[in-house]
Amino acid sequence: MSSDQSSQRIAVDRWEHFAHDADIGIRGWGSTPAEAFEQAARALTAVVTQATVVPRAEVGVSCSAPDLELLLVEWLNAIIYEMAVRRMLFGQFVVQIEKGQLKGTLRGEPVDIARHAPAAEPKGATYTSLKVAQGVDGLWSAACVVDV
């Protein structure tokens, strides 16, 4: 029960895709940079699949960068790496950021080609349209273009 509740809580859509000539942009929002990063990660998964990703297994990642924008790229690239080497997709993300250090938890399952029908393979997060900023409403956004 509790895991269902937590997945519902996390499943609030606060992300979007935006257009790029050749590829696709992802953007997440949250009340903190960490939440915006979690939502951006969901947008990344949605580049690959629109199907539900069941949180069967958990993977921890960590990365660091001198500023929040470079950290967003490192975070997304860490997810892309785990997706590639484990052949998994992730649907739930928990992020903690402290002094340029990010610790993240990814929850997901192995790719099921029939069920997930993966549309594209992210090659890397880019510095194009890269922006992590707090809006006037206090809400943080985290965005960049992903090369697919």
Added chain:
Amino acid sequence: MDTTRFTQVDPTTWRLEPSGAMRVPVLIYADERLVSEMDDKVIAQATNVATLPGIVRGSYVMPDGHWGYGFPIGGVAAFDPDHGGVVSAGGVGFDISCGVRTMLTGLSVSDILPKQKELADSLFRQIPAGVGSTGAITLDAIEMEEMLAGGAQWAVARGWGDEADLDRIEEAGRMTGAQPDCVSDRAKERQREEMGTLGSGNHYLEVQAVAEIFDPVVANVFGIAKDGVVVTIHCGSRGLGHQIGSEFLKEMVMTAGESGIVLPDRELACAPINSEVGQRYLGAMRAATNCALANREILGHYARRVFTHFFPNAELPILFDVSHNTCKVETHIVEGKQRELFVHRKGATRAFGPGHASLPAALRLVGQPVLIGGSMGTSSYILVGDARSEAQAFSSACHGAGRAMSRHAALRQWSGRKIVDELAAQGILIRSPSSRGVAEEAPGAYKDVGAVVAAAERAGLARRVARLRPLICVKG
């Protein structure tokens, strides 16, 4: 694109004189319509490239130029190491040495048609494509080093391909100067099970019919004739190249300042060629080039295996294998002087004209085959290098159609299933694990590749030899 700032030199050359921090002019090769359809960001990016240290002669944009990362896609720029020249991870791109190879089958359309469906199904089963697919090959640490150093020569030595193939692959199938020890463990781990996989996005394997011949003499030398059938593979260095690209992009962004380089855009991340980071990137990038060459050789071998099953006498020799995301050391004459330059081609194809010493004897008289991939379901082209291209853009040409519409917009407009059905009605069989992936790559989401190659020909970049139309397309 607003062309008022440009001087139109001739019908297909648009020149923007250097101003501000630009060291060289921007030169766009395209007809009026293609230029007007280019995004303004293409000018901004080409202008940024023109500010980089050591750039020689110009910042060039090919007729298929569009908004890329740092460099425009369709961007060409050469740098001189003796004048502070740089090497740019962004200028090569994430998919290092992504490229195209075309193989001749000796078959005609009438041979294929009775077996078209079975052939499509078999190719789809035998060529691992898309997210989550795994190749049959797993590399241990020793084999990984050998592959990164040996490229297609390594693949041939392991039985995936023929010795005769090497002559028809750039660099004879093996990029010298590769340094596997400059490739991170994470990049190697990402590649461990990805050899012999096609990837996804716009990567594909196509069986194509020769629909039209523009230059019968060169076509004859290339071994292609109307209604003949060829196999074309478009893919790159898979996870390894992507990981190297991401890692060096970050490192070069963080170290550019130390080298006194002002980056107008972080994605232009670069390092002096004569620096420790620059040399390390070149060693890793060349290793990734070998990975791409090996991967296309293995995929070519798989294609041969399938064809031999259906057509026991088919041999599938390579016409040519050429990359379009590269940085290569080449000798060019600049203002009468021979100079060794590091030529970046980001979504641009090397296009050596007749007589170039690097070409195999059988092709030297006519020039290098320049392979231009179309979008799924539309035409592709085989061009030949034009001697004039040396003066135009260091012997470079376009690489494909270029997107006219974002993936996002394509998804709103098309359904994958409908596209598959419509193309099937036109005799084009699409095989893909993802209906959404098909919609994102819809033929209508790309520019007219015919206009791109016509402009390339008019601009003296490369001449048209043949147009190909797809019969089967396997995509990830």
